Amino acid sequence: MDDTTDHRRRVEQRGLWFDELEIGVVYVHRPGRTVSEADNTLFTTLTMNTQALHLDEAWSATQPFGRRLVNSLFTLSTLVGLSVSQLTQGTTVANLGFSDVRFPVPVFHGDTLYAETTVLDKRLSDSRPGQGVVTFEHTARNQHGEVAAVAVRSALMLRSDSASASASASASASASASDVGR
Numbered sequence: 001m002d003d004t005t006d007h008r009r010r011v012e013q014r015g016l017w018f019d020e021l022e023i024g025v026v027y028v029h030r031p032g033r034t035v036s037e038a039d040n041t042l043f044t045t046l047t048m049n050t051q052a053l054h055l056d057e058a059w060s061a062t063q064p065f066g067r068r069l070v071n072s073l074f075t076l077s078t079l080v081g082l083s084v085s086q087l088t089q090g091t092t093v094a095n096l097g098f099s100d101v102r103f104p105v106p107v108f109h110g111d112t113l114y115a116e117t118t119v120l121d122k123r124l125s126d127s128r129p130g131q132g133v134v135t136f137e138h139t140a141r142n143q144h145g146e147v148a149a150v151a152v153r154s155a156l157m158l159r160s161d162s163a164s165a166s167a168s169a170s171a172s173a174s175a176s177a178s179d180v181g182r
């Protein structure tokens with residue numbers, strides 16, 4: 001059965017529109033993500049980061065933490081990634097920047113990261129109608145509840161009325177195209 005003969009209502013997973021995000025609300029993202037040695041090694045080598053703290057177990061054993069550390073940029077990527085399905089899937093236009101990034105405790109192979117996001121601020125875009133700028137504070141905690149990473153991120157987000165206007169324009173274009181040849 002294809003979409004043209006199936007008339008059931010369809011719901012596609014998406015993030016939240018600019019106008020659905022509320023300042024001060026904490027959005028809790030689940031499930032968490034357990035970090036493996038393979039994750040760390042692959043990410044580290046893909047990004048050409050030859051830091052021995054991520055790759056060399058024997059050498060890392062002689063360092064202050066006594067073992068390899070998970071690449072902090074993998075931690076940051078995972079932190080933001082954990083928020084996508086709930087907050088920004090299909091509703092973001094672009095990341096505008098990161099600030100106040102910190103890693104209070106190290107992440108090790110086998111640690112599980114859990115994330116939450118607080119909306120710190122939002123404003124309508126002055127230059128892009130139908131869009132707004134949202135400031136998120138993302139926080140990752142490990143399985144012990146310790147804060148492992150924090151990052152403030154600004155993102156350009158779509159407003160819900162811009163999506164309906166876009167869908168209407170698309171539907172109108174499709175209807176016009178289907179009338180051709182009649």
